[in-house]
Amino acid sequence: xxxxxxRCQSMSPEVALVLAAEIERCLHHRPKSIxxxxxxxxxxxxxxxxxxxxxxxxxxxxKVKAPxxxxxTTYLKMKSGIQGGGxxxxxxxxxxxxxxxxxSDELRDELVRGLNEAVLNVHQHADDEDVENPYKPMxxxxxxxxxxxxxxxxxxxxxxxDQGVGIPxxxxxxxxEFVRDVISAAGQILHLSTPTNDHLLIKRxxxxxxxxxxxxxxxxxxxxxxxxxxxxxxxGSLRVLSGRGSYLYDLQGSERAExxxxxxxxxxxVWRLTDSPAVRWEDGS
Amino acid sequence: xxxxTIATDFxxxxxxxxxxxxxxxxxxxxxxxxxxxxxxxxxxxTVVLDGAIGMGSxxxxxxxxxxxxxxxxxxxxARRIRISSSxxxxxxxxxxxxxxxxxxxxHRAHA
Numbered sequence: 001x002x003x004x005x006x007r008c009q010s011m012s013p014e015v016a017l018v019l020a021a022e023i024e025r026c027l028h029h030r031p032k033s034i035x036x037x038x039x040x041x042x043x044x045x046x047x048x049x050x051x052x053x054x055x056x057x058x059x060x061x062x063k064v065k066a067p068x069x070x071x072x073t074t075y076l077k078m079k080s081g082i083q084g085g086g087x088x089x090x091x092x093x094x095x096x097x098x099x100x101x102x103x104s105d106e107l108r109d110e111l112v113r114g115l116n117e118a119v120l121n122v123h124q125h126a127d128d129e130d131v132e133n134p135y136k137p138m139x140x141x142x143x144x145x146x147x148x149x150x151x152x153x154x155x156x157x158x159x160x161x162d163q164g165v166g167i168p169x170x171x172x173x174x175x176x177e178f179v180r181d182v183i184s185a186a187g188q189i190l191h192l193s194t195p196t197n198d199h200l201l202i203k204r205x206x207x208x209x210x211x212x213x214x215x216x217x218x219x220x221x222x223x224x225x226x227x228x229x230x231x232x233x234x235x236g237s238l239r240v241l242s243g244r245g246s247y248l249y250d251l252q253g254s255e256r257a258e259x260x261x262x263x264x265x266x267x268x269x270v271w272r273l274t275d276s277p278a279v280r281w282e283d284g285s
Numbered sequence: 286x287x288x289x290t291i292a293t294d295f296x297x298x299x300x301x302x303x304x305x306x307x308x309x310x311x312x313x314x315x316x317x318x319x320x321x322x323x324x325x326x327x328x329x330x331t332v333v334l335d336g337a338i339g340m341g342s343x344x345x346x347x348x349x350x351x352x353x354x355x356x357x358x359x360x361x362x363a364r365r366i367r368i369s370s371s372x373x374x375x376x377x378x379x380x381x382x383x384x385x386x387x388x389x390x391x392h393r394a395h396a
Contacts, residue, residue, distance in 0.1 A: 112339025116300050120343055 001026065003036030011044050013051055013075070013148055014159045014270045020053050020078055021144045021161055021266075027057070028138055038062040051146055052077030076147035076158075082140040110278070114228025114271075115158065135265040137163030151281055155274040163266035166243040168201035198245030199257040206247070234276030242267040287326045289318050292336030302343040311347030319352060323365065334370040342379070349380045350387035359384060 003023070026034050038045045045062040048054065054061045056078045147158045206226065229236040229251050236251035241264045248256040273279065291299060295318060296309035303312045322330045334340070352362045363384050368377045 109338050109340075112298065113341045116298075116339050117341040117343060120301050120306055120341065 001034050003034060005039045005044075006037050008039040008041065008044055011039070011047065013047070013146055013157065014161075014268060016048055016051055016053050017078060017144055017146045017159050017161055018268060020056050021080070021138075021142075021163065023057055024080060024144075025136075025138050025163060029136060047073075047075075050077075051075040051148070052079075056080055072152035073148055073150045075149075076145075078144060078146045080142065080144045082142055110228050110231035114232075117228075135163065135263075137266065153274060154276075154279070154281060155272060156276075156279055157270065157272045160269045161266060166198070166264075166267050167205050167240070168198040168243040168245055171201050171205055196244040196259045198243035199247060199259050200245070202240055202242055202245045202247040203255065203257040206249070229271065229273065232273055232276045232278040234274055234278070236271065236273040236276065238269070238271045240267065240269050286328045286331065287322045288331045288333065289322060290333040290336065291340075292333075292338075294318065295337075297336065298338055299340050299344050301341075302347040306343075311344040311351065314344070314348045315351045315355070319348060319366070320355060320357070323352070323357060323362070329365055329367050331367045331369050334368060334376055335372070340376070342383075345376070345380055346383045346387075350383035353384060353387035353389065359387070 003019075023034055038048070042064045045064045049061050049064065050073075052075070053059070142163065144161045145159065147156070149156050226238070226249060229238060229249070234251070238249040240247040241260065244260045244263055246256075246258045246260055250256075289295070291314070295314055299309045299311070299314065301307045301310040304310050319330070319332070349362070349366070352366075353359045363381065366384075368380055370376055
């Protein structure tokens with residue numbers, strides 16, 4: 001397989017993370033099956049290098065200009081692992097909190113709480129022994145995380161990804177069946193082919209604050225994402241892609257759930273927080 | 286009376302539900318601190334939250350709700366565990382909810 005990135009014009013950190021995960025998966029199942037090149041764009045190549053794309057995959061790093069000390073964005077380099085995501089919670093805290101020692105206790109508590117649950121959530125949803133997964137993921141509930149801190153935009157971001165069966169597939173059965181019945185009926189009326197209800201199931205999972213079949217004590221952390229954003233203030237969003245659904249929660253209170261045209265193997269969680277009073281920056285703002 | 290201060294007796298940054306999640310999980314806190322205290326001391330157990338940062342719902346549910354699943358009587362847990370927090374009343378009600386909603390162990394639920 002050839003991954004031709006030469007003419008790539010733009011790339012977000014979350015795309016870089018999912019791409020790295022997919023390459024790692026392919027190399028795990030078929031070593032030496034991947035070849036490719038780096039983007040011509042120095043900005044993208046530098047972003048990939050700084051976020052740890054090459055390091056994670058043991059690729060040669062591109063020889064692009066090193067970022068200066070005044071560079072606006074610093075990255076939490078990609079980390080990949082199995083279970084125990086909490087081992088990296090300290091790194092995440094350092095990245096997102098920076099030197100925010102003066103952040104109020106309440107906001108700092110909610111910030112760290114949201115982060116902890118985000119990391120934990122990755123491996124809780126990474127797999128479910130009861131659900132058949134035709135996709136051949138990395139074994140052992142593998143997860144990938146990354147983050148960034150953009151001083152210019154006053155924005156922090158965190159990205160978590162796994163290749164598990166996804167949130168919709170791990171919803172409690174009674175809720176999944178209800179949503180499925182509604183969608184199925186609507187599909188028959190409208191003559192839709194293979195309608196998906198995954199987007200509604202993700203939305204429902206956040207409303208319920210849980211997601212796992214027969215294990216109601218688990219999955220409560222999903223709601224901590226929203227609690228964290230609300231407590232942090234500023235402009236923030238939470239985006240989830242899982243199965244054939246997309247879910248976006250905006251700090252201003254709007255929610256959007258939409259079906260995806262193709263199956264997304266796993267769960268991608270991206271949250272961003274801009275201009276939050278919970279976060280202090282090096283310039284003292 | 287037993288007093289357990291999470292930040293100093295256990296961890297300043299408690300994290301996760303199970304021991305697989307990390308060294309300072311809710312399961313470990315329950316098994317090594319809460320459960321032994323309930324068995325050893327017949328009086329009230331005070332758990333101080335002040336100073337501990339970022340206790341997520343997974344940690345709290347497993348630590349406190351997990352006592353009911355472990356076999357402790359729900360009413361006794363609710364009566365004997367007192368949560369102390371100088372600034373965060375929401376966690377007290379959150380913990381009370383986890384104790385109230387914790388499912389009984391399967392063999393007890395069908396008894």
